[in-house]
Amino acid sequence: MNKNEEQAAFTKLGELNQRRQEEINAAAATDLPKTYPMNELVKALHPATQYLKVTEIIDHGPDAKSFVFAPDKDKGTTKLATFQPGQYISLRLHIGDSYVTRPYAIRSTPLQAKEGKYVLTMKLVNGGFVTPYIWKNWQVGTTVAASGPAGELFYEPLRDGKNIVAIAGGSGITPFYSMAQAILENTLDVNLTILYGSRRHDNILLGDELQGIAEQTNRVKLVNVLSDEEVPGFEHGFISKDLIEKYAPAADYSIFISGPSVMYQFVMKEVAQLHLAPGRVRHELNGNTAAPDQFAGYPAEAKGKTFSMTVITRDQSKTIPAAANESLLIALERAGIIAPSMCRSGICSACRSQVLDGHTFTPTEFDHRRAADREFGYVNTCVAYPTSDLTLKVPVHDYANQFG
Amino acid sequence: MAKNYDVIVVGAGNGGLVAAATACKLGKKTLLIERHNLPGGAASSFVRGRFEFETALHELAAYGPKEKPQGIRQMFNWLGVDLAMHEIPGAYRYIITGKDGFDVALPNGREAVIDKIEEVVPGSRAGVSKLFDYGEECIKGYDLLQAGKLLQEVAKLAPAFVKYATVPYDQVLAELNIPLKARQILEAYWCYIGIPSDTFEFPYFAEMLVTYVENGAYAPTNRSHEITTALVHAIQANGGDVWFNTEVKRVLTQDGQAVGVQVGNDQIYGRQVICDLVPNTVYAKMIDPAVVPEHTLKLTNARQLGTSGYLVYLGLNKSPEELGIKDYSVFISSTGDSRTQYERMNTLDQNDFMIMNCLNIAVPGCSPAGTSLLYATQLYRDGSWDQVTAENYDEVKDKIARRVIKQYEDATGIKISDAVEEVAIATPETFARYMRTPNGDIYGYYGKKWGQTIARMANLDKEAQPIPHLYFCGGSSFMMDGYSSAYFTGFTIGKMACAALDKEGVKNE
Known part of the structure; x- marks a missing residue:
């Protein structure tokens, strides 16, 4: 670089800085935006906290209830976040001196969320900490804080086949109930076969409601499996490899599992014998043990x-x-x-x-x-x-x- | 209760982590506060099934091998961060699928790259060799500037830096008579900074190209989360405090100076406050507007937010060998013209510049045997997602994912869509959610002609403390985006804040 080039370069650098100062001087001194479209979208899709209010309580026999929630507008929640059928919200409860959370799969559908409604269905756990409290204290008007929707047990079109075999036990049915109803509402494009384990035919949580859905669409098939009794029209025993193969579609399918630990341990051994591709077996919310x-x-x-x-x-x-x-x-x-x-x-x-x-x-x-x-x-x-x-x-x- | 600190750092992104680590290494009582429950900001990881995905890192530059440590490795050594890093084989493969397209895989090393480009575009050798000479001078130029040397001296020792300081990269390549196709091959890295090559200041681009090609690039064994967690430990080992799940609501001021932060109902006092945040957030919501100087407000208004990202993370149930994947990093577009690529980043349907990384090529064992870990990246300019709503979000997100996967399959002939075991997608909404940056910005400020590294660095002394005792580090600071830059800003600003404390200490004695 000769002297002239060097001088020219310094001049250009001076001009660059001059330009910077001019641009700054010409800019507005107005206040900066407090929010932006993406940050607003986060509030709608992934709120950190949703405040809910119980609007209705539905009994399902002696030991199960559904709680219907609306947004608690007094606390600032005006809309409920949408979700993927199968996802959960985690309730935040203050019981005695303890602050605890409990995740519950949302039993209702995204369409209902849009209308301001979530439904959670719970089974009373005798000797438990949370459900006895809820049974005793919750009534219409009770308010509760919850997380935004979360969880990975849902149909992912980039990954899953169009056929899902759902294996459920007890209140583990709730994510699949949401999927079944979303199929009926045409917001979920899959074929769902539900293998649903219960003890007795007269004690199937949401059994009639599910049957009702299955009767309205041929994309949802319901197979009730009873462990404690043999009744015509129902399968008997546990959900085994043979039973899965009997009802699973011939074509490519994924297995989703939701239920108590004992059922999960059993079912996983059976499912392993099917040799499905890794990733085609999904489960969630089984992580608690007292042993x-x-x-x-x-x-x-x-x-x-x-x-x-x-x-x-x-x-x-x-x-x-x-x-x-x-x-x-x-x-x-x-x-x-x-x-x-x-x-x-x-x-x-x-x-x-x-x-x-x-x-x-x-x-x-x-x-x-x-x-x-x-x-x-x-x-x-x-x-x-x-x-x-x-x-x-x-x-x-x-x-x-x-x-x- | 200890509520007085020498240095409070707000935000545990790459810049904030290093700023805090630097301050406590220099013996200052330091507190790092992070709103999220993890360190790193975009530099993180997440687990799905059998896979732990890298959220953001493509290539860590300026690290270098153990026996020839570059700036970042030297900094990490000084901070006590010693991680097993993997050198990334090759520079990048660039596939242009449209008219006058090409498919070139650039190796590492100066001579190897020059040979490769000459082979693909005969007649390039002389120009490209010169470009590398210039790039080496530019590296020196930045080092000299950082060491506080005057421009006159830089002009003598690194003339290309000064000569081309204000000239766009593409223009210099044209002046060097590098043929168009070779220019396009050498312009792929524009995407790491988000400035098209006709606007991108030459010294920084040339420095970046030569740093990557000559010193190589690195990736950690256990994703970015390993680096950020190691930095947290370095802070703790040097007596610093780190609080997660803690949101700074306000920067406290007194007599027009920053004096601390408010967390919940608690006021924590700090003699220096360093924010690893986009300044817009601080000025709009976190500080008394009366203390923000008009010049600062105007500067912030004059700037333009940087781009956000869109990523598809794929855990595949086949190995790279089974799939036929050989490259770590593949850049793909239908056009080699970076201006066109950049303009299309403004649209959801035309944006066809993508990068696909296969981490296994750089970090063998990053996923279980018989699987591969891939991630596709696209950049979107600020505002391009503004019309996306809660109603069509899933549809938009899935549509782009399908397009990107297909684009990769078509360009490479490698079939991946039938091997998906796990998939996750990050959009500008995701970045806004986890980082809380304006509109999900991941690149700090866009580099307007007057706001790239040289102009930013030249004004550092003047602009480093927009309000006395308040500093900024990270992607919106005096360098551009990227891991190494964020680390350097944290290091420099951290030292600057400590030096100011030392000076005050002397004054008070």
């Missing part, structure tokens, strides 16, 4: 003990008991700490916390952590069990009131 010692790799000496857990939340710390057979999350909830959580089955990682000291056990079946989280000592508290005294750093939420 971590039943899983491979559990350190036997920890069984039956209660450990001391020091919990660090931002700049506070507190020491609480943590029983070996309960998840870290339950220990936090028992101690009244507002710990984050959502799916409670080790998948969503909302409860991700840092173990600073001590040991925990996560059953391999429920361990969906990121590799680096395993490497650096983070756990999902909902599926991690204490196996020694420990120190846990929990990222408690500060914003909104997570619990309404």
Whole structure:
């Protein structure tokens, strides 16, 4: 570069800066936008919190109820987020001194959500913590906070075949009920075969309603499987490989499973014999156990003990008991700490916390952590069990009131 | 309760993580606050089934091998972050499917690239060699500027940097008599910054090209989440605090100066506040408007938000060998003209510039045996998704995914759509959701002619503290977007804030 070139380059650089100053001087000094279309779309599609109000309670026999919700406009929720049939919302409840979450698959459809209606169907768990509280306290007008829709148990056109074989037990039917009704409403383009396990023919949760849907569309087939009795017109026994093959379409299909742990453990063994391509078997919400010692790799000496857990939340710390057979999350909830959580089955990682000291056990079946989280000592508290005294750093939420 | 800090960093993106790590490494009492429950912003990962997907990283530049560490590796070494990184084989494959199209796979290494381009476009050698000479000078030029050297000195030691400082990249390539086709091949990296080659300032593009080709690029073993988690640990190891799930509502000011932040009902005081946020967010919602100088407000209004991204993450139930995938990074478009590619980024239906990455090629074992982990990326300019609603969101998202997958299959002849085991899609809405940036911006500010690295760096001293004790780092800071740039801004701004504290300390003694 000769002197002239150098001089010319410096002049250009001066001009560039001059131009910058001119552009700035010419710009408006008006206030900047507070929001943008994509950020508004987030509020509609993925709200962090939805405030709901019970508008109707439907009894299904002695031990099941449906709760119909509308948006709680007093708390600022004006619309309900749409969702994929099969997804859940996680309710946030304040019971006694505890703040707990419970995920429930939405039993209603996206079309109903658009009209301001979610329906959740629950089974009473005797001796449980949450459902007895709900049975006792909830009435029309009760308000509750919930997460936005979440979960991965839904039909994904880029991945799944057009045929879904749904295997359900008990209240695990709810995601498939939503799918069935969405098919009827023409918002879900799949063929659904539901293999539905119940104990007795007179105790099938939402059985009549499902039958009603199946009678209106040939894209939904319902097969009731009774474990405790033999009744003409119903299958008998458990949902086995043979039974799946009997009803599954000949063409390419995916299996979706939703139900209690016991059923899941059984069904998975049967499904394995079908040798479907990986990814063609999907399940969700099975991550809770009160017997971590039943899983491979559990350190036997920890069984039956209660450990001391020091919990660090931002700049506070507190020491609480943590029983070996309960998840870290339950220990936090028992101690009244507002710990984050959502799916409670080790998948969503909302409860991700840092173990600073001590040991925990996560059953391999429920361990969906990121590799680096395993490497650096983070756990999902909902599926991690204490196996020694420990120190846990929990990222408690500060914003909104997570619990309404 | 400890509520006084030397340095408070708001936002744990790549810039904020390094700013906080730098401040506590320099002995300052440091607090890093992040609204989300994970570090990294866009630099993250997520698990679906048997796969852990990379959210954002394509290639980490300026890292270099252990025996010849480049800037980022030196910085990480200093911070105590030591990760097993994988060198990415080859630079990129670029397929133009339209008229005058080409399909070229560029290797790594200066001479190999020059040979390859000469082979594909005879008559390119002299020009491309010169381009690499210039690029090497430009690397030196940036280093000199960062070291505080004056332009006169830079002009002597790295003349190409000064000579072409204000000239667009494509124009220099034309002046070097590089044939059009070779120019287009050498312009593919425009997408990493989002400025078409007829506007992209030469020194930065040339620096980027040569850095990638000569020093190679890297990827971590366990996705970006491993880097960000390691940075969190570096902060903690040096006595810093990191709070997740914590939203800073306000930047507190007193007498026109930043003095801390508000979290919930708590006020936390900090002598320096560094925000890894888009400044628009701070000025619009987080600070007393009366303390924002008119010049700052005008500058912010004069700028244009950068692009957002659209990604399809694919976990495939076949190995790369079974599928026939050999390349880590494939750029595909129907046209090789970056201006046209850029203009089409404004539309949902015409945008046909895409990148497909297969992580297994760079990081073997990143997914289980017999599977592959792919992700397709498109960029969309600010505003191009504004008409998408809650009602048509799924439809738009799926339609683009199908188009992108088909475009890849058609261009490469590799069939992937029948091997999908897991799939997830990120859109501008997704980035807005997890990062809360305006309109899901992932590239900071668009680089207008007067607002690219040289103009930004030249005004750094003047603009680094728009309000006394308030700084910005990350993609909207004094460099452009990208991991290395964000790390550098965090490092530089972190040091700057600490130096100011040291100076004040001396004054007070």
